[in-house]
Amino acid sequence: MSDDEILEYRFMNLHEFVKVARQNLNRNNWDYLIGVRRARRRWRATGWRSTRSASDRGCCAMCPTSTAPVPCSARNCASRSCGAPVGSLENFEPGGGATVAAATTEFGNGMILSSVSHPGMEKTAEAAGNGFKIYQLYVRGDEEWVDDHVRRAIDLGYDAFAFTVDTDSYSRRERDIAKRHERRRVRVGDARIYQAKFNWRDIERVRRKFNIR
Numbered sequence: 041m042s043d044d045e046i047l048e049y050r051f052m053n054l055h056e057f058v059k060v061a062r063q064n065l066n067r068n069n070w071d072y073l074i075g076v077r078r079a080r081r082r083w084r085a086t087g088w089r090s091t092r093s094a095s096d097r098g099c100c101a102m103c104p105t106s107t108a109p110v111p112c113s114a115r116n117c118a119s120r121s122c123g124a125p126v127g128s129l130e131n132f133e134p135g136g137g138a139t140v141a142a143a144t145t146e147f148g149n150g151m152i153l154s155s156v157s158h159p160g161m162e163k164t165a166e167a168a169g170n171g172f173k174i175y176q177l178y179v180r181g182d183e184e185w186v187d188d189h190v191r192r193a194i195d196l197g198y199d200a201f202a203f204t205v206d207t208d209s210y211s212r213r214e215r216d217i218a219k220r221h222e223r224r225r226v227r228v229g230d231a232r233i234y235q236a237k238f239n240w241r242d243i244e245r246v247r248r249k250f251n252i253r
């Protein structure tokens with residue numbers, strides 16, 4: 041029996057993945073991953089039907105969060121879901137975003153790449169090929185810094201772009217508080233000031249500058 045066949049029978053549902061992840065991940069990474077309670081509830085409440093045809097299905101939807109989507113184009117997906125923009129994917133899989141991109145392309149889903157996941161937008165786009173992919177940018181720099189990332193994402197064929205401006209107001213993560221763990225924040229120049237002022241006018245400026253509809 042091949043390694044792929046062994047894995048196919050070893051992991052038949054989400055619960056089996058969770059059990060092995062709990063055994064293998066260190067405490068900080070486990071707490072970060074499992075702490076997304078809203079996502080866990082949605083997974084439990086959602087019924088999935090396997091399909092390899094995308095002819096009658098629309099592309100993946102952006103859930104209402106702290107991100108503001110700027111669509112570049114649209115493609116069909118085999119399901120109505122995308123891989124979430126999880127930061128530091130390399131903590132859970134050595135290949136990081138590139139591995140996830142290759143997998144979601146193979147299975148006909150799509151992914152949202154967090155800008156704080158390795159190996160970065162270039163190598164992840166290469167791994168995704170023609171698969172549906174969205175780039176999520178944490179605003180940690182000024183206008184010029186943001187424009188550089190938008191330009192690169194468009195050139196690399198990302199299907200959509202999302203901005204996130206919540207990094208200076210972390211949610212209350214009870215597991216982190218219990219173990220007195222503080223996450224590192226990365227900023228470029230006066231990014232905190234620029235992020236605090238970021239609004240829908242900035243989105244419109246980006247759309248006009250890069251001719252995004």
